[in-house]
Amino acid sequence: MENRMPLNCPSCDKTLEVSTLKCPGCETTVNGNFPLPLLASLTNDEQSFIVEFVKSSGSLKEMARHLGLSYPSVRNRLDELIEKIKATENQRQ
C-alpha cells in the first residue's frame, strides 16, 4: 500500500510544510521551510482528476467517456476543484 502524504497537521489542522528533503541516492538532506506546491496540497483523487484532465487535452467529453461518468458529473467535479484551488490560493495570499 502506498503511503499517503499528510496535508494537514493532526494537532491544529493547519496546512503542513516541508521541512526536510532527502536525496535517495546519496542520502544528503536539505532542511528549510518549503510550502507545499498547490497541486500537492490536493487529495490523491483530485490530483488523479487533474492528470486525467491534462491527458484528455482538457476535453471533458473525452474525460467523461474515459471515466465512465456523464458530462455534467465531470464538469461539476471540475467546478468543485476550481473552487477549492481558488480557496487555497486565497488562503496562501
Added chain:
Amino acid sequence: MKRLLSDRKSIYNPFKYIAGERALLLGAGIILLSALAGYYSNTWLDGILDMHYGPEAPFHWHLAMGLINWLSLLIVLAPLAYILTDTKIRLVDLAGTFAMARLPMLIAVLTGFFNAPARVSRHIIYIYLEAGEPVELSVMDYGLTVLLLIVVLIMIIWQVALLFNAYKLCANLKQNRAAISFTAGFVIAYVVSKLLIAWLQNLLL
C-alpha cells in the same frame, strides 16, 4: 453501463453516468413507448404528474401529450437553470435527463393494461354520477386497483426524484438553491403542461 448498474444510487440518480445525447435518445424511446402503451391501454398521461384511464384516442394524441409533458419541464426549468447556475451548462443534458426521468411514467402506464381500475372507475361513476352501466365488482377488482394505485403513486414520486436530481446535476446547483428553484419551476411546468394539453385537446380531438 456496468458502473450504472452496480451503483444502487442509480435508481434515483442515473444521470451521474448518463446524460447528454445518450440520455436524449433513451428518453425519446421512453416517451415513444409510453405513447404506444397509452394508446393500446387507453391511459392518458395528461399532465406531468397525471395519469388517467381515459377514452380511446389516436396515437398522435398520446405522443403529443408525452412531448408536451417533457417540453413543459424543459421550457420552464432550463431558463431557471441558466439564470441560477454559476457554470457553463448544456441544454442537451437538461433535455436528455428530463426525457429519461419519464421512465417511471412508462411503468405507470403499463398498469392501464389491467381492467380492474377502469372497472372500479366505471362503478364509481355509476354509483355517484348515475352515468353508464352497473358493473359487478369482485374483491380481486378492489385489491388489484388499490395495488396498482400504490404502484402509480410510487412511480410519480420516483419521477419527481429523478427530475430533481437531473436538474440539480445538470445545473450544478447546491441543495437549497436547487430545491427552492426546482419546486417553483416544477409547479409552473405542471400548470403549463395542463394548460397546453387542454388547449391542444380542443384542437386535435
